[in-house]
Amino acid sequence: MIRLVLAICVVLGGSGTVLYISKQTVDSRFEQLRSLQKEISIAKERAHILEAEWAYVTRPDRILTLSSGLLLMRPITSDRILPLEAIPMRRAKPQTNIRTEQ
Amino acid sequence: MNDPLSCNRVGPVHEPSFFSNLWLLIWPAQPLPEQSRTTAQKRLIFAAALAVSCFVVIGAKAFHLATTSKNTDTEVYVRLTGADRGTIHDRNGRVLAQTIPVMTLHADPNQILDPFEVANKLSALLPDKTSGEILTALSRKTRYVELDRKITPRRHAAILSLGLPGIFITPSNLRTYPNGKEAAHILGQVNRDGRGIAGVEKSMEDKLAAGYKISLSIDLGVQAVVRRALAKQIKTFEARGGTGLVTKIKTGEIIAITSLPDYDPNRYAAAKTEALFNQATKGVFEMGSIFKVLNTAIALEVGSASLNSTYDVTRPLRVGNFPIRDYHPHDRFLNLSEVLVFSSNIGSARIAEDIGPNIQRSYMDKLGLLVRPSLELTETAQPLYPARWGRLSSYTISFGHGISVSPIHVAGAVSAAAGTGEFIAPTLLKRRPDELFERVRIFSDETTRKVRSMMRLAVSHEDGTANLAKAPGYLVGAKTGTAEKIKNKRYDKTANLVSVVAAFPINDPEYLVFVMVDEPKPQEHSYGYATAGWVAAPVIAEIVTRIAPILNVHPVDINQPEIRQTLEPDLRIGEKGAIRASY
Numbered sequence: 001m002i003r004l005v006l007a008i009c010v011v012l013g014g015s016g017t018v019l020y021i022s023k024q025t026v027d028s029r030f031e032q033l034r035s036l037q038k039e040i041s042i043a044k045e046r047a048h049i050l051e052a053e054w055a056y057v058t059r060p061d062r063i064l065t066l067s068s069g070l071l072l073m074r075p076i077t078s079d080r081i082l083p084l085e086a087i088p089m090r091r092a093k094p095q096t097n098i099r100t101e102q
Numbered sequence: 103m104n105d106p107l108s109c110n111r112v113g114p115v116h117e118p119s120f121f122s123n124l125w126l127l128i129w130p131a132q133p134l135p136e137q138s139r140t141t142a143q144k145r146l147i148f149a150a151a152l153a154v155s156c157f158v159v160i161g162a163k164a165f166h167l168a169t170t171s172k173n174t175d176t177e178v179y180v181r182l183t184g185a186d187r188g189t190i191h192d193r194n195g196r197v198l199a200q201t202i203p204v205m206t207l208h209a210d211p212n213q214i215l216d217p218f219e220v221a222n223k224l225s226a227l228l229p230d231k232t233s234g235e236i237l238t239a240l241s242r243k244t245r246y247v248e249l250d251r252k253i254t255p256r257r258h259a260a261i262l263s264l265g266l267p268g269i270f271i272t273p274s275n276l277r278t279y280p281n282g283k284e285a286a287h288i289l290g291q292v293n294r295d296g297r298g299i300a301g302v303e304k305s306m307e308d309k310l311a312a313g314y315k316i317s318l319s320i321d322l323g324v325q326a327v328v329r330r331a332l333a334k335q336i337k338t339f340e341a342r343g344g345t346g347l348v349t350k351i352k353t354g355e356i357i358a359i360t361s362l363p364d365y366d367p368n369r370y371a372a373a374k375t376e377a378l379f380n381q382a383t384k385g386v387f388e389m390g391s392i393f394k395v396l397n398t399a400i401a402l403e404v405g406s407a408s409l410n411s412t413y414d415v416t417r418p419l420r421v422g423n424f425p426i427r428d429y430h431p432h433d434r435f436l437n438l439s440e441v442l443v444f445s446s447n448i449g450s451a452r453i454a455e456d457i458g459p460n461i462q463r464s465y466m467d468k469l470g471l472l473v474r475p476s477l478e479l480t481e482t483a484q485p486l487y488p489a490r491w492g493r494l495s496s497y498t499i500s501f502g503h504g505i506s507v508s509p510i511h512v513a514g515a516v517s518a519a520a521g522t523g524e525f526i527a528p529t530l531l532k533r534r535p536d537e538l539f540e541r542v543r544i545f546s547d548e549t550t551r552k553v554r555s556m557m558r559l560a561v562s563h564e565d566g567t568a569n570l571a572k573a574p575g576y577l578v579g580a581k582t583g584t585a586e587k588i589k590n591k592r593y594d595k596t597a598n599l600v601s602v603v604a605a606f607p608i609n610d611p612e613y614l615v616f617v618m619v620d621e622p623k624p625q626e627h628s629y630g631y632a633t634a635g636w637v638a639a640p641v642i643a644e645i646v647t648r649i650a651p652i653l654n655v656h657p658v659d660i661n662q663p664e665i666r667q668t669l670e671p672d673l674r675i676g677e678k679g680a681i682r683a684s685y
Contacts, residue, residue: 003129045203051189055197055280060326075648078575078657 187277187296188310190289190303192322193357193532199279199289199303199367201296204252206274207261211240211247213268220266224249227257252276277303279367284325286367287380288318288359288479288530300378302530305478317532319355324348327648328358332617335641336362339622339632345382345509346641347616348649351517351605353533354526356510357613357653359383384481386506387618390585390634391445391567392516392603393502395553397453398442399519400465402549406456409552409673411438415448421494426451426501429584439673442556445567445582447501454500455493462499463491468544469515469525471507478530483508502583509601509616516603520557520579521611523550554579555669558608570639571604573646575657577665579608580642582634587621597621600634604642609668612655617641 067073190199207228214220217240225233228250239247251274253261258271277292290301297311298304306316328346336344348358361381365373379385401407412435419426428446441449454462466472466487474484486506488495498504510528518525523545533539545553557579560566568580583601586593601618605611619641622632629636650657658665 048189048200049202051197052200052202052278052280055200058196059281060284060322061282064326064330076651078573078647078650081575081651081657083656 186313187275187292188312188314188316190310190316190318192285192318192320192325193355194321194323195317196322197280198285198318198320198322199277201275201277204274204276205255205258205271206248207250207253207269207271209240209247209249209270210245210268211242212245214240215267217241220269223264223266224261224269227260281322282366282368283364284322284329285318285320285359286364287361287378287382287481288320289367291367291370300481301479305480318530319350319357319532320359320530321357321652323652324649325358325360327652328645329360329362329364331641331644331648332360332619333362335637336619336622339619339625339628339637341622341637342620343376343381344617344619345385346618346645347382347509347513347614348645349513349517349528349614349616351521351611351614352526354514354517354528354539355533356513356528356530358649359510359530361385380479380481381618381620382509383475383477383479384483384508386483386486386508387599387601388503388506388585388588389512389601390502390583390599391447391450392512392581392583392601393499393505394442394445394450395557395581395603396466396469396471396515396519397450397457397462397500398438398556399545399549399553400462401438401453401457402552403465403545404457404461406458407438407453409438411453411456412436413438413441413446413449413452415441415446415452419448419451419497421497424494426497439556439559442581443559443563443566445560450500451497454496457496459491459493459496462496465544466499466505466515468542469518470527471505471511471515475508475510475514476527477510482510485511502585509618512601512603513614513616516581516605516616517614518544520550520553520605520608521614523547551669554605554608554611555673557581557605558669559673561604567633567635568602568604568639568642570635571602571642571646573606573643573650576646576650576655577607577609577658577660578604578642578646579606579611580604580639582639584634598632600632600637602634602638602642604646606646606650607655607658609658609665613649613653615642615645617645 187201189197189201192198209220211217217237221233221237221240224236225231228236231249236249239249249269253271261269261271275296277296279286279289288301290303290305291299292303293299298307302316302318303310309316328348332344332346335341343362345362346358346360347356349356359382361379361383363374363377365377398407401411415428415432415436416434418428426447428448430444432444432446436444436446436449438453440446441453463472472485472487474482485508487499488504491499495504514525514528517528522541523543524541525544526539526541529539558577560568560582561571561578561580563569567582571578571580580602581604583603585599585601586595587597587599588594589597599618599620600622601616604615606613606615617638619637622637624630624632660666
């Protein structure tokens with residue numbers, strides 16, 4: 001009987017150890033996950049700030065003010081726009097077969 | 103070896119098999135009594151060693167936890183309410199509204215020892231507040247006083263280094279609108295808790311609060327052009343305000359929508375009441391002659407008029423005591439095209455007479471002019487129209503009086519009459535290329551082609567009311583509308599609401615542009631006129647010229663036969679015989 005009890009104890013002890021190790025692994029993974037989530041959140045916040053800043057510095061009003069003050073650009077008129085077909089394409093070079101006499 | 107017991111226990115001497123050895127290993131034979139003590143001692147030592155090693159491991163772990171490891175269970179990364187609110191983008195992915203983390207400066211007046219000293223020290227670091235204002239704030243009987251919603255990292259460090267008790271800096275969120283006034287009415291606003299209270303922020307609250315991104319149909323570049331062109335004209339004509347709208351006819355997407363005066367959504371509290379009102383969607387107005395486009399289209403569609411129909415406009419049309427007059431009287435009969443191009447009220451009323459009030463009302467209903475628009479905004483308006491749609495009502499409605507609708511209603515209805523012939527409800531959300539949406543066929547292609555030709559003539563003909571809407575290289579078709587505003591229950595001749603609706607390229611319309619200016623004043627350069635042709639039509643020309651390259655609409659040679667053929671070739675205008683609509 002004692003042997004049976006011992007055997008059960010050993011099995012229980014083994015399972016307990018495995019369970020403990022699994023729990024520790026899960027905890028560790030969970031910790032990693034939380035850490036990653038935190039990093040993602042911080043990265044997202046930073047990205048949001050950068051996106052907002054980019055949108056702010058490229059806002060149409062500012063671009064228009066800067067371009068009219070610093071560049072000599074004017075609104076494009078219709079006579080400056082041509083369809084692609086209107087541009088003459090370079091002619092393909094005629095293929096020449098040169099035979100080298102041996 | 104002669105012991106019979108041992109012989110019995112061990113059994114006959116023979117070579118043990120592999121399986122019997124394995125069984126003995128798993129289930130060993132009961133030891134002899136003299137050996138059992140030794141076995142028990144060994145087991146005891148083993149058990150003791152196991153117990154000691156367990157305690158060593160636990161002790162080591164406890165030491166490790168107590169000395170090196172952080173208490174991770176209580177470490178919580180603070181996520182503030184509303185931090186994940188979705189971003190609002192324009193159709194090209196440009197940010198229109200974004201939530202960013204900020205640091206908020208606040209105080210607990212109960213903990214402040216010397217308010218004078220604190221006010222003096224903080225006023226040097228808070229440029230928007232004087233020492234007196236801070237002192238007043240700190241004198242309140244409360245435990246929380248917000249001193250600055252957003253402080254920069256440099257000021258954050260400087261305030262901390264002052265070491266003032268009762269002054270706190272806590273992380274917070276701020277909904278920011280980087281483009282300032284652009285599309286302010288459409289974007290709307292959030293309250294201090296980060297919940298939408300106006301505009302798309304309110305109507306799309308559920309999605310935005312859940313972190314979804316919203317892509318609007320608005321093009322920020324086009325929006326800026328429309329807003330700037332309209333603002334310039336409002337200033338030139340000393341007007342009260344105005345509205346500009348660009349929609350994509352074939353999908354119903356709103357590319358630009360502006361209502362002036364407007365406000366900076368980043369400073370919502372400072373906005374004036376009239377600036378908060380979105381005239382483009384919530385304002386209803388008598389649109390005037392723009393309705394002649396719809397009236398003409400209905401007449402052509404139901405067959406009550408043809409291009410050869412003529413109407414007597416030589417004298418005012420009198421219904422009871424109500425005379426209907428023309429702004430520019432004619433002493434001859436006008437045909438259908440001339441009624442639209444010269445904008446004859448009498449002619450339109452006579453066309454409506456042939457249509458009949460019931461048919462006219464049913465078409466207005468189909469064009470969405472009698473119901474609140476199904477726009478993704480809460481700021482929409484219910485149109486005003488007569489409860490009894492009788493003969494007189496049908497006459498006045500034919501030239502845009504007696505019915506008040508919003509600019510967004512006009513965009514939807516005219517897109518159907520001058521565009522594809524299908525009514526598509528305008529939307530503020532970007533459509534996917536393969537998206538299916540509701541289209542209701544109202545007008546035939548033949549009808550829309552004739553209407554387009556007439557609208558083109560209103561621009562291209564020398565006597566057309568909209569010839570200042572001409573944009574070189576781009577085929578613009580338009581119709582003007584000048585309506586007197588009602589003041590003290592009477593029409594005020596000095597207060598006009600002028601508008602122009604245009605479509606381009608009119609041979610195959612892609613975009614609809616609507617411009618309305620509220621109460622423009624006559625100017626010297628406009629020869630004392632403040633009508634739609636003088637005020638709103640030039641805005642159309644400027645908008646079309648500027649946005650066509652952005653929207654990938656190529657300029658065309660109007661003399662190309664294939665373009666001419668898409669418009670009605672022979673419309674008789676004036677007494678000069680047939681002229682071509684594309685000219």
